[in-house]
Amino acid sequence: MIKIVTYLSNHQDLLLMDSMETGNSIEVEVEVILSSKIFSLLSTLEIAELISLALECKKRKYISRLLLEIDILMTEDRLQLFKSEITSVETLFNTVFDAVRIKDLGALKFILERYPEIDVELILDNGPHNLQGIEAFVDQIGEKLKRVIVSAQLSKSSLIKYANKLKVPLEILVLGRILLFYTPRKLLSYVDMDKYAEATSEESFHKNFQIIESAHGTIMFYPKDLCLLSYIDYFYQSCGEKINFRFDLREGNKLVIFDDIFKYFKYISRESCENSKSDSSDLLEKIKNRYAQECKTLIRGHIEENKTDSIFKKLKNYHLQKSKVDCLYVGKVLEVEKGSYMVVMIENKNLVLKVGDMIKIINPLGKEILFNVNKIENIEDLQELQTTEDNDLILLPFCKGVSPGSLIYF
Amino acid sequence: MTRKELPELLLPAGNLEKLKTAILYGADAVYVGGERFGLRARADNFSLEELKKGADFCHLRGRKFYVVLNAFLHDKDMLDLPDFVKYLSEIAVDAVIVADIGVLKLVKRESDLKIHLSTQSCCLNSYAASFWKECGVERIVLGREVSIEEAQRIKKSAEVEVEMFVHGSMCISYSGQCVISNYTAARDSNRGGCAHSCRFEYSFGKKKSFFMSSKDLMGIKLLPLFCKCGIDSLKIEGRMKSQLYVATVAKAYRQLLDCYDLLLSDANLWAKQLNEMEEELRRIPYRDYVDGNLLSKAQHDSVYYQEGESGEKDRYMLVGHIVSVLQNEMVLIEVKNAFTVGEWLEILPFKGRYIKLQVENICSLKNIKLQKCKPNTLVKIKYLDGMEKGNIIRKKK
Numbered sequence: 163m164i165k166i167v168t169y170l171s172n173h174q175d176l177l178l179m180d181s182m183e184t185g186n187s188i189e190v191e192v193e194v195i196l197s198s199k200i201f202s203l204l205s206t207l208e209i210a211e212l213i214s215l216a217l218e219c220k221k222r223k224y225i226s227r228l229l230l231e232i233d234i235l236m237t238e239d240r241l242q243l244f245k246s247e248i249t250s251v252e253t254l255f256n257t258v259f260d261a262v263r264i265k266d267l268g269a270l271k272f273i274l275e276r277y278p279e280i281d282v283e284l285i286l287d288n289g290p291h292n293l294q295g296i297e298a299f300v301d302q303i304g305e306k307l308k309r310v311i312v313s314a315q316l317s318k319s320s321l322i323k324y325a326n327k328l329k330v331p332l333e334i335l336v337l338g339r340i341l342l343f344y345t346p347r348k349l350l351s352y353v354d355m356d357k358y359a360e361a362t363s364e365e366s367f368h369k370n371f372q373i374i375e376s377a378h379g380t381i382m383f384y385p386k387d388l389c390l391l392s393y394i395d396y397f398y399q400s401c402g403e404k405i406n407f408r409f410d411l412r413e414g415n416k417l418v419i420f421d422d423i424f425k426y427f428k429y430i431s432r433e434s435c436e437n438s439k440s441d442s443s444d445l446l447e448k449i450k451n452r453y454a455q456e457c458k459t460l461i462r463g464h465i466e467e468n469k470t471d472s473i474f475k476k477l478k479n480y481h482l483q484k485s486k487v488d489c490l491y492v493g494k495v496l497e498v499e500k501g502s503y504m505v506v507m508i509e510n511k512n513l514v515l516k517v518g519d520m521i522k523i524i525n526p527l528g529k530e531i532l533f534n535v536n537k538i539e540n541i542e543d544l545q546e547l548q549t550t551e552d553n554d555l556i557l558l559p560f561c562k563g564v565s566p567g568s569l570i571y572f
Numbered sequence: 573m574t575r576k577e578l579p580e581l582l583l584p585a586g587n588l589e590k591l592k593t594a595i596l597y598g599a600d601a602v603y604v605g606g607e608r609f610g611l612r613a614r615a616d617n618f619s620l621e622e623l624k625k626g627a628d629f630c631h632l633r634g635r636k637f638y639v640v641l642n643a644f645l646h647d648k649d650m651l652d653l654p655d656f657v658k659y660l661s662e663i664a665v666d667a668v669i670v671a672d673i674g675v676l677k678l679v680k681r682e683s684d685l686k687i688h689l690s691t692q693s694c695c696l697n698s699y700a701a702s703f704w705k706e707c708g709v710e711r712i713v714l715g716r717e718v719s720i721e722e723a724q725r726i727k728k729s730a731e732v733e734v735e736m737f738v739h740g741s742m743c744i745s746y747s748g749q750c751v752i753s754n755y756t757a758a759r760d761s762n763r764g765g766c767a768h769s770c771r772f773e774y775s776f777g778k779k780k781s782f783f784m785s786s787k788d789l790m791g792i793k794l795l796p797l798f799c800k801c802g803i804d805s806l807k808i809e810g811r812m813k814s815q816l817y818v819a820t821v822a823k824a825y826r827q828l829l830d831c832y833d834l835l836l837s838d839a840n841l842w843a844k845q846l847n848e849m850e851e852e853l854r855r856i857p858y859r860d861y862v863d864g865n866l867l868s869k870a871q872h873d874s875v876y877y878q879e880g881e882s883g884e885k886d887r888y889m890l891v892g893h894i895v896s897v898l899q900n901e902m903v904l905i906e907v908k909n910a911f912t913v914g915e916w917l918e919i920l921p922f923k924g925r926y927i928k929l930q931v932e933n934i935c936s937l938k939n940i941k942l943q944k945c946k947p948n949t950l951v952k953i954k955y956l957d958g959m960e961k962g963n964i965i966r967k968k969k
């Protein structure tokens with residue numbers, strides 16, 4: 163069974179979904195996420211509207227599970243408010259809503275304690291990005307946790323590894339907007355803007371960010387949407403139903419393509435075996451083209467490989483890093499007086515520098531210079547020394563090529 | 573209140589030099605990063621040897637030494653972590669600051685180290701605090717969105733130590749919830765690669781604004797409330813910031829905390845001290861100060877609608893620090909920024925008001941008289957009463 167998860171924002175969305183052929187599959191399940199503006203960053207529904215929409219959804223056979231999403235973060239005061247707000251929908255738990263999906267760990271813990279019968283799903287859209295971390299959440303939360311919604315930062319190899327090892331299925335975003343940040347501050351109102359804006363900076367790659375303000379603060383989306391449609395088959399073949407696929411089609415008219423998405427999943431599940439491979443590729447293209455009417459540029463994000471740490475090596479001077487962890491590290495050069503002396507700070511209490519020692523000096527450009535220590539002077543009274551101690555400041559004779567910051571070791 | 577009863581004053585240390593400065597100017601504890609696993613890819617960070625030295629320096633003076641492991645690690649980053657954690661345990665680090673639950677579990681498995689939950693985990697309420705406590709966390713660095721009064725309730729209800737940011741730069745986003753750099757610069761902000769996109773100016777059609785740049789936090793005037801609410805630790809932001817910043821902020825907060833009892837006996841004197849310290853804090857670079865969410869939710873006036881920093885005209889710069897006092901006649905200075913004969917310098921003593929000094933002589937190490945000194949040199953100048961090894965020297969820009 164393949165699971166597709168999507169949002170419905172209002173009754174019109176439900177009617178649109180009704181008009182699609184989504185009810186005739188034994189291999190593809192559709193799960194629907196609902197929310198209200200008091201629990202969610204993007205929902206505009208009042209509680210009464212949420213309840214009415216949820217009751218309507220419950221009547222649809224093609225919706226296999228109905229999920230209540232709570233994706234806001236809550237400070238202590240907000241959580242206290244939430245404790246009373248949630249009572250307005252508690253009667254729907256397990257009767258209408260099959261599970262609650264939550265981002266705030268405090269809200270999740272409260273739900274688990276107050277409503278021990280309801281299943282929960284954990285939104286981990288910003289990590290962890292390691293198996294041990296996700297496993298730790300799964301173990302800590304226990305058997306009521308039925309799914310984890312993982313980050314779009316994970317690569318396909320990680321996803322497959324995790325899906326096959328975890329006790330609960332993963333849910334990934336396949337198609338939709340990429341959330342860049344979330345703040346409780348009302349950034350648009352502060353500058354007298356409408357609740358929706360597009361912001362562009364002169365810095366490269368900072369163009370057309372979509373910004374939305376709601377009662378919970380301000381969120382910002384990347385201008386290019388994530389599209390992993392071409393990976394669905396691969397994930398399904400590798401992990402079966404251990405990976406569930408989310409489509410965030412809440413913006414504009416995006417939901418209209420859901421019927422094609424559903425058809426595509428039927429191909430994938432081999433339910434429609436009369437269709438050829440080329441039919442399914444055509445369908446994928448059609449979905450992308452229809453989606454492109456709403457969002458022109460689609461990206462694959464970090465799915466092939468997450469390289470967001472590769473630049474870090476360049477940010478540091480490697481020459482000045484590696485020798486500092488060496489056990490033969492002696493100290494560093496603080497000052498160089500050309501033709502006269504070098505001031506050195508001894509920084510290793512296990513090593514003694516003596517007159518006659520041969521040392522290696524690495525300058526900030528990485529050049530290695532061998533140097534014979536033929537004289538050591540005390541910096542305070544310029545008396546000659548034979549040996550040094552940790553934290554001593556000493557003078558050594560000048561050595562060409564050495565500059566302040568150079569490191570010394572045996 | 574004795575020093576033990578006051579909240580811990582926790583300073584950042586980007587390198588060993590800054591660590592010593594923080595401790596000498598009154599920090600009860602410092603937090604530092606190793607060369608990996610922390611959130612500041614570009615900070616100097618500590619080598620293994622320096623971590624040991626840092627821990628020893630703190631412990632010898634009865635202060636605490638924390639190491640940040642607060643990056644959100646990917647699987648490959650976790651491979652070398654066990655060895656590093658064992659090493660931290662060997663050198664008796666007082667706690668590690670962790671954001672990622674995978675790292676947390678690994679630390680618990682590999683060591684007996686105490687664990688503080690990083691603000692990056694965005695723990696904002698008592699239920700979340702209880703969750704983390706059950707995972708083995710002893711202290712929670714609360715998100716900057718939490719007020720002091722909320723923090724007090726979280727501490728009481730979750731029965732866990734709480735730490736709050738009291739000073740420094742702020743993310744506009746909930747901590748750990750911003751991935752702008754991940755998509756615009758291929759740099760993981762949760763592994764130390766933030767490109768500070770929130771500080772840029774953006775245009776909305778014709779309108780332009782630095783609409784998402786946060787002002788800096790300054791909670792010094794709220795110290796009495798922090799004390800009253802039993803906040804365990806007051807954290808200063810800024811592992812990337814200068815030695816002058818570390819000295820100024822440590823000194824200001826230490827001085828005010830130490831005269832907390834004055835508030836009851838002589839409120840006017842306390843207010844005078846507060847004014848003086850606030851003035852000091854305006855002598856280092858900052859982007860307008862606000863009290864953030866410490867009293868109530870941050871509003872319009874928490875955004876810094878401009879570029880650069882505030883208060884240029886009152887700004888000071890680091891000259892260097894005293895490396896040694898030579899028979900109470902001269903002091904040896906490691907110079908970071910040049911000065912000349914005739915210039916006025918200010919020495920920041922560890923306690924009390926700064927000492928003003930007009931430079932009469934500058935001598936090189938070989939006792940050659942100089943008119944001007946250069947950065948990255950060591951020179952001697954006249955000793956004045958009150959100067960001590962480790963004192964920071966500054967001058968007006």
Ligand code: SF4
Pocket residue numbers: 343742743744745750751752753761766767768769770771
């Ligand atoms: S860009 Fe700004 S809000 Fe985002 S992580 Fe960096 S400092 Fe924080």
